[in-house]
Amino acid sequence: MSRPESRGTGSTFLGMPARPPRVPYGDGNLRGEEAFPRAAAGELRNEQLRRNLGRATGTIRGKRLAVTGELPDWEELRDAGAALKTDALNRLPELLEELERKVTERGGTVHWARDGAEANAIVTRLVKAAGSDEVIKVKSMATQEIGLNEHLEDAGITPWETDLAELIVQLGHDRPSHILVPAIHRNRDEIREIFLKEIPGVDPSLDSVPAHLAAAARAYLREKFMTTRVAVSGANFGIAETGTLGVVESEGNGRMCLTLPETLITVMGIEKVLPRHQDLEVFLQLLPRSSTGERMNPYTSLWTGVTEGDGPQDFHLVLLDNGRTAALADAVGRQALNCIRCSACLNVCPVYERVGGHAYGSTYPGPIGAVLTPQLAGMHAADDDPNSSLPYASTLCGACYDACPVKIDIPSLLVELRHQKTEESGRSAERLAMRAAAAVMGRPRLWTAAQRTARLGRALAGRDGTIGRLPAPFSGWSDTRDTPAPPKHTFRDWFASDEGAAALRDAAREGERRRAERRTSGDDQEDQ
Amino acid sequence: MRIGLFATCLGDTLFPDAVRATALLLARLGHEVVFPPEQTCCGQMHVNTGYQREPVPLVRNFADTFGDASVDAVVMPSGSCAGSVRHQHEIVAERYGDPALRTAVAGVKAKTYELSELLVDVLGVTDVGAYFPHRVTYHPTCHSLRMLRVGDKPLRLLRAVEGIDLVELEQADSCCGFGGTFALKNADTSAAMLRDKMRHVTATGADVCTAGDSSCLMHIGGGLSRIGAGTRTLHLAQVLAATRTAPYALTEAVR
Ligand code: SF4
Numbered sequence: 001m002s003r004p005e006s007r008g009t010g011s012t013f014l015g016m017p018a019r020p021p022r023v024p025y026g027d028g029n030l031r032g033e034e035a036f037p038r039a040a041a042g043e044l045r046n047e048q049l050r051r052n053l054g055r056a057t058g059t060i061r062g063k064r065l066a067v068t069g070e071l072p073d074w075e076e077l078r079d080a081g082a083a084l085k086t087d088a089l090n091r092l093p094e095l096l097e098e099l100e101r102k103v104t105e106r107g108g109t110v111h112w113a114r115d116g117a118e119a120n121a122i123v124t125r126l127v128k129a130a131g132s133d134e135v136i137k138v139k140s141m142a143t144q145e146i147g148l149n150e151h152l153e154d155a156g157i158t159p160w161e162t163d164l165a166e167l168i169v170q171l172g173h174d175r176p177s178h179i180l181v182p183a184i185h186r187n188r189d190e191i192r193e194i195f196l197k198e199i200p201g202v203d204p205s206l207d208s209v210p211a212h213l214a215a216a217a218r219a220y221l222r223e224k225f226m227t228t229r230v231a232v233s234g235a236n237f238g239i240a241e242t243g244t245l246g247v248v249e250s251e252g253n254g255r256m257c258l259t260l261p262e263t264l265i266t267v268m269g270i271e272k273v274l275p276r277h278q279d280l281e282v283f284l285q286l287l288p289r290s291s292t293g294e295r296m297n298p299y300t301s302l303w304t305g306v307t308e309g310d311g312p313q314d315f316h317l318v319l320l321d322n323g324r325t326a327a328l329a330d331a332v333g334r335q336a337l338n339c340i341r342c343s344a345c346l347n348v349c350p351v352y353e354r355v356g357g358h359a360y361g362s363t364y365p366g367p368i369g370a371v372l373t374p375q376l377a378g379m380h381a382a383d384d385d386p387n388s389s390l391p392y393a394s395t396l397c398g399a400c401y402d403a404c405p406v407k408i409d410i411p412s413l414l415v416e417l418r419h420q421k422t423e424e425s426g427r428s429a430e431r432l433a434m435r436a437a438a439a440v441m442g443r444p445r446l447w448t449a450a451q452r453t454a455r456l457g458r459a460l461a462g463r464d465g466t467i468g469r470l471p472a473p474f475s476g477w478s479d480t481r482d483t484p485a486p487p488k489h490t491f492r493d494w495f496a497s498d499e500g501a502a503a504l505r506d507a508a509r510e511g512e513r514r515r516a517e518r519r520t521s522g523d524d525q526e527d528q
Numbered sequence: 529m530r531i532g533l534f535a536t537c538l539g540d541t542l543f544p545d546a547v548r549a550t551a552l553l554l555a556r557l558g559h560e561v562v563f564p565p566e567q568t569c570c571g572q573m574h575v576n577t578g579y580q581r582e583p584v585p586l587v588r589n590f591a592d593t594f595g596d597a598s599v600d601a602v603v604m605p606s607g608s609c610a611g612s613v614r615h616q617h618e619i620v621a622e623r624y625g626d627p628a629l630r631t632a633v634a635g636v637k638a639k640t641y642e643l644s645e646l647l648v649d650v651l652g653v654t655d656v657g658a659y660f661p662h663r664v665t666y667h668p669t670c671h672s673l674r675m676l677r678v679g680d681k682p683l684r685l686l687r688a689v690e691g692i693d694l695v696e697l698e699q700a701d702s703c704c705g706f707g708g709t710f711a712l713k714n715a716d717t718s719a720a721m722l723r724d725k726m727r728h729v730t731a732t733g734a735d736v737c738t739a740g741d742s743s744c745l746m747h748i749g750g751g752l753s754r755i756g757a758g759t760r761t762l763h764l765a766q767v768l769a770a771t772r773t774a775p776y777a778l779t780e781a782v783r
Contacts, residue, residue: 391578395708399674438579441589481711504555511557
């Protein structure tokens, strides 16, 4: 069993410095099959998807703005959230050990998993030990990340997703595409089709009214809740001080899973630990307002160890590293571990809004996925690792930073990861071009000469002064945009010319004249 | 005031009219405009594409050129280049520079402004005496909006323009999809974002879409030109530089 190494100030490395391990290649759901630009191009062809996404993210954006705007101390809350998370990560080893102690004291069992494979093996062993061949599941990103469902199925155990959206994805033999709303890419007609096809004994006259669809799912799930003896959950928070785990949700299905079965197994990423119970006062405000745009989420379940005669009598907590200590070791990138998975950054991201979650190839899509995935899983596990394209899946517009309840500076992290990627990939055509550009631009005289050469580009222009098609790597640009031909004279030419000097003098004189006019007209409104 | 003008590499080479307008506007307001010819590029493209070693000479060149105590302020008609000077030069100097460079970078950063910031915050003017009798819509570029937090300064400047018919742009604060090399590396996604931006721009019925960044305008304008839309793009400086005595003729070339 691994323990996160101490990386706080004052820890000393003995021997060769080494980075903690990233997620091994080929394991779990932290790596797609193709690079982002290609995957995105495929998704962009799906008009229905873009409409579904545009509508859903637009609605939730509006709701979030309304409920965050109404709090006078929203900015202070964000600061508090960021500070609490940063503090927790700074003393992660100590807090995790405290959590372990408290959970154990209260009759739970703690397991440490270095990576997804270990976590999957632990959960499988526990389910089998409980004598069950099925589990009900609370929606959980951690188990998505490690591919627990697939692993359980391989071991002959059937996982039943109980979150409505997660169920839609599971029944549709599909992949989730959003942290909070995994089936955001589906509309109600598509959902009706899936239910008709996949839910045994469903009323064939089922229509696509949301309440009717929910009722069909409810009837189906109720039966699972009553008969399944083992549940698997994730956790939004783990409180070190008390050994308490917490899940927040909207539907109540989670609470059914957390209370009805005999055995409860919780898989929690190690970054979810919070020092004190009181810290919840901050996060229970930040999370629902940022994620669903609600003032409070409908269900908040907290449980501590086992309580005789009430709820599951056997409780296990699996603490999952899976690349998290590797991220923690990164002075800049570790900020990404502050993430509370609210999905606000996805909903405001103009890139996510167009391409959806599947293009990112990871359990974590959108802006936070673009930084978290490469950090957990690395960017160079294979030649042409698709993850190395993720930090570039952003225009750096900064909307995610403004939306993030714990103020993760995602644009800066993206820029940092891009740097790490180019540093690792060594010499490339792009690097040579960048170096050449810098060499020219670093020397004023060479730059002026280059500007002259650029003017040769005028030859490419048509009569309207614009350039149509350009060769690679600019062809993607010129497919949809005209480019202006470089004008005959640069600004510096003009500024150094007599014409420029005269124009500037005229402008100065004109301004002087106007100011004098104003003074005499008694208009004393100074304009400078 | 003695104001150092940084043309930006794109402005100097491809969009000199926008830089010229900046210079003329400042001269009209009674300031001395200095253009140090040693200037080249801020290095933003390098850093944003993932290269932080390569732009060290650019960062140094910028600090050497404008660190000079004889200029009271440095201005550039580009929110993203101002953002680069204010936020990225430090990162580059911290990682690959020497202590002297770090000091120089911190010094020049403190007096660097994007155009609307200089006008409103430093020079204290919102009515620059401009005359622009056309229907205009304003696109706030992402870096001005979120990196520099220029807020409504450009709009306040525009509202004070005589004769202007300023119309609101729907979903104004959503990115146009340019993002420097993003438009090359993720051309399809960028084009999808551009399509939505163009839809909103043309829906305003404006003659002119203005913004504080030539790069975003090159993107939006390049798209509008390709679809043959009636709206043209013009840098904020060009709108503000137009006067009754020297009006801007819409028939002039867009650039
Ligand atoms: S990065 Fe911030 S906004 Fe995005 S999911 Fe995490 S906490 Fe939410």
